[in-house]
Amino acid sequence: MKLIHSCAVFSVFMLTACGGSSSEESSESSSSSYDLTVAFSSTPLVETQLQYAKFAFSAPDAQTYECRLDANDFSYCESGLFLVDLGLGNHRFEVRAIASNGEIGSETSFDWNVNSLFDSSNDDLIATNVMPETVAPNSWRGIIRINCDFAHSSYNDPIVYPDQENAAHLHRFYGNTLVDHTTTMESLYTTGESSCQGNQLNLSSYWVPALLAPLYDPITGQRELDNQGEPAWQVVPAVVGNDEEAHEIFYYSAGVDDLNSIQPVPAGLRMIAGNHATMPGDSQDTSIVRWHCQSWESDDATNPQFSATIPECLAPDRVRMDIFFPSCWNGEDLDSADHKSHMAYPIEHPTTGRMVCPDTHPVAIARPSYHYAFGVKPEVYDPVTQTSKGWRLAADMYEVTDTNHGGLSLHADWFNGWHPEIMQLIVDSCIKQALDCHDGNLANGYRLSGTRPGTQVEPDIINQGKGY
Missing domain, CATH: 2.60.40.10 (Immunoglobulins)
Structure with missing residues (x-):
């Protein structure tokens, strides 16, 4: 049923x-x-x-x-x-x-x-007198920004490898603190806390392949070796968790032009954006996954300067990563065999030029997207160039060189665990009203509570993060 x-x-x-x-x-x-x-x-x-x-x-x-x-x-x-x-x-x-x-x-x-959550007091809802402003021209159609802290890292993937422990490349998880290979829709909603704003109201899980940098000896500048005698790697942490520092890590926005057609994301929906198997000689569509240096001041409307691979950004710059999920649903399935086919990206209407959902996937839903910033700092940059040279994703199944830059395998997973009343508010109060809702502001006199750390567990980097 x-x-x-x-x-x-x-x-x-x-x-x-x-x-x-x-x-x-x-x-x-x-x-x-x-x-x-x-x-x-x-x-x-x-x-x-x-x-x-x-x-x-x-x-x-x-x-x-x-x-x-x-x-x-x-x-x-x-x-x-x-x-x-x-x-x-x-x-x-x-x-x-x-x-x-x-x-x-x-x-x-x-x-x-x-x-209703608003019938009585709730620790995950904070009263506020701040009202979001209307979105800027040529910008987002309607949006809310959610901050999250890092929860934990593991070689698990409950969407692609359910019930198979350590079967994936190294992932970094945000959101529900207890997500592992055994996670189901039931456990997502009924167990754990969240490292994201809203805590129990936002038990969704967000995960991406770990971003890795070559590990160098801080004194000699020589490349360190791991326990197997291979060149060693270290995780490049994203700028997350500090509600006062602008990093804006997860967005929910409008992917179609008709804002009134957008529906809340159904509970338990899961999906993947991007292609983990992309290899040198090929590249992904930068409207879906992309990299850029923060100093480029890249902007879809006025300065669409984006890269399919990790650029060499000079310290103290930041490497930015954007991942946009599809926002058109077939209206039936919470998942599919490839974790993508039940979803589709909006298309341009041949007559009006407006962005609409295709007939095969007619239900427009709120669009999740991930926006990470990685600091190019002394502990992770290349000691000679002081840049992000040599960085790679744990999912990159090729050797990163001066000509084959890392990051081609950029992709992400998302498992919806939002409280349905809050998801409805995100759509009705922020997206449909074409507002720019920062800091978990729900545009109804309340905002979501602040972030909190997860276990922050960091396993060893095995086989360049590719796993066991």
């Missing part, structure tokens, strides 16, 4: 919860030999601000179960049902057991209410 937005997405997981109330009716009649009375062992709270719910249930002689939410039709379900994207207000969940001979028991129901 799968219901999007106003209803719910149903996924089968085993979950736990407490509280609640239910009404039960016996399914037995004098002619029945089956006990099909359903009992709940896990329900949400009767009053909650969570827009997901978890149900576990059983009946002594049940062969299968059918469930429905609110006024929807009954359909097959299993105990441990996880419902997301629930709207505000009252809800009713009903389940009935079916015997091996097809006999259907009576419904057992549970009623609960989802309250």
